Amino acid sequence: MKIVLSLLILFQSLQSYSQIVYGSNKYIEYHIGNLPVIISVPHGGNITPSSIPDRTCNDAVTATDANTIELAKEIDRAFAKATGCNPHIIYCNLKRSKLDCNRNLADGGCGNAIAETAWNEFYNFINTAQASAQSKFGGKAFYIDLHGHGNPIQRLELGYLLYDYELANTDVMLNTSQYVGNSSIRNLVSTNISGSSHADLLRGNFALGTLLGNAGFPTVPSKQIPFPQTSENYFSGGYNTARHTSYTQTNTVNGLQIECNYINIRDSDTNRKQFADSLVSIVKKYLKIHQDINFPNCVVTSIAKTKETNTVIVSPNPATDFIQLTFTENAKDFDVEIITLFGQTVLTARNEGSLNIQQLPKGVYLLKITVDQTNIMWYKIVLR
Ligand SMILES: [Zn+2]
Incomplete structure (x- = not known):
């Protein structure tokens, strides 16, 4: 893959x-x-x-x-x-x-x-x-x-x-x-x-x-x-x-x-x-x-802006069916989710440096990484 x-x-x-x-x-x-x-x-x-x-x-x-x-x-x-x-x-x-x-x-x-x-x-x-x-x-x-x-x-x-x-x-x-x-x-x-x-x-x-x-x-x-x-x-x-x-x-x-x-x-x-x-x-x-559609009022929550430095590096490893996550800062927790474009969460992990994606069907996904429950980063991943 x-x-x-x-x-x-x-x-x-x-x-x-x-x-x-x-x-x-x-x-x-x-x-x-x-x-x-x-x-x-x-x-x-x-x-x-x-x-x-x-x-x-x-x-x-x-x-x-x-x-x-x-x-x-x-x-x-x-x-x-x-x-x-x-x-x-x-x-x-x-x-x-x-x-x-x-x-x-x-x-x-x-x-x-x-x-x-x-x-x-x-x-x-x-x-x-x-x-x-x-x-x-x-x-x-x-x-x-x-x-x-x-x-x-x-x-x-x-x-x-x-x-x-x-x-x-x-x-x-x-x-x-x-x-x-x-x-x-x-x-x-x-x-x-x-x-x-x-x-x-x-x-x-x-x-x-x-x-x-x-x-x-x-x-x-x-x-x-x-x-x-x-x-x-x-x-x-x-x-x-x-x-x-x-x-x-x-x-x-x-x-x-x-x-x-x-x-x-x-x-x-x-x-x-x-x-x-x-x-x-x-x-x-x-x-x-x-x-009779009532449009939602999306709550705008305040998220503290972090330093511009990366707190996490995501790199695909083409040799294996794993995504490597490298954490470069001293954040306590990294919550990781892989989500389909339909909004369905298909994989979650916490504080793990490598995600096993072997079982996921090919396609486009969103990778969401939440650092210390506040800072959210989004990536797109394409599994081929
Ligand atoms: Zn036209």
């Missing part, structure tokens, strides 16, 4: 934080959250390694969604400000000309092995985040695939996988099983506690689009703008929305694609902050009304 180890986060001091797990070469980032919200950001990256050729397969679209990573970071900050907790966020740092994380593997990676590895990491991190949020919040996780559009009409476009001409139907038609069954909030139609129909959830008084419109962000579909005109190049949702929501019969996560306009939302730091704060309070309200 080969062990690959990388340092995750060193000492934490007294603030809310989310742990970050990186994919290969840091092309993909998973910010592990503790809220029932999962956000993916597939088109905001700008890394262009020469090891991945520019995508040309199958009429590749390569436009970047400008400032969507910056916007997601503001949304992360806004959630932390409102709750002390963080959403799960998965970022693709590769430029879309190298990898499209909102296409299937063949079209997204165009056959390049490095791009395909990153594609798989992005896909699997979303699954991991959803499984973790589903188990913690009783199956009520909510997913947002975050984008930016270049359409001239400055409004948010919410994609529930229903085309413009489908949204133009009557409420009665949209409430038939034919349309509900093809919606990214299929499961919410049957589980919501607000008595809302599918059409209500798309464009009723408490639809996400209506709440955003009321807050000063014009949105389609909504009560204010029930459906787009067919000439308006509206985005109805893409690969991620289909694969990671209840549109897929085996998934119960509800969600949607949010295509953000540029002016007033993505164009400046101030506007990104303002929109992020509004979006967070609206998502909280929306999930309270329809799913």
Whole structure:
């Protein structure tokens, strides 16, 4: 078994934080959250390694969604400000000309092995985040695939996988099983506690689009703008929305694609902050009304910051199935835990210099070391 180890986060001091797990070469980032919200950001990256050729397969679209990573970071900050907790966020740092994380593997990676590895990491991190949020919040996780559009009409476009001409139907038609069954909030139609129909959830008084419109962000579909005109190049949702929501019969996560306009939302730091704060309070309200989710208030505990020197050195020993821990300071106790990405502790040890990992299945784990019950260090370990 080969062990690959990388340092995750060193000492934490007294603030809310989310742990970050990186994919290969840091092309993909998973910010592990503790809220029932999962956000993916597939088109905001700008890394262009020469090891991945520019995508040309199958009429590749390569436009970047400008400032969507910056916007997601503001949304992360806004959630932390409102709750002390963080959403799960998965970022693709590769430029879309190298990898499209909102296409299937063949079209997204165009056959390049490095791009395909990153594609798989992005896909699997979303699954991991959803499984973790589903188990913690009783199956009520909510997913947002975050984008930016270049359409001239400055409004948010919410994609529930229903085309413009489908949204133009009557409420009665949209409430038939034919349309509900093809919606990214299929499961919410049957589980919501607000008595809302599918059409209500798309464009009723408490639809996400209506709440955003009321807050000063014009949105389609909504009560204010029930459906787009067919000439308006509206985005109805893409690969991620289909694969990671209840549109897929085996998934119960509800969600949607949010295509953000540029002016007033993505164009400046101030506007990104303002929109992020509004979006967070609206998502909280929306999930309270329809799913009775009370967002937790994460307690921010004070952890004394230690000296910058390492108190422990972790080194993989490729010759054996052990991880060596070398303690270099006179701390009394080192509590060690190996945790799966689903939050399950699979190994614990105290004051031991060598961890036997023979019995652990291959995969990605988090190694948590607590020094004298106060200072926590996180590492990522990959067992191959
Ligand atoms: Zn996009």
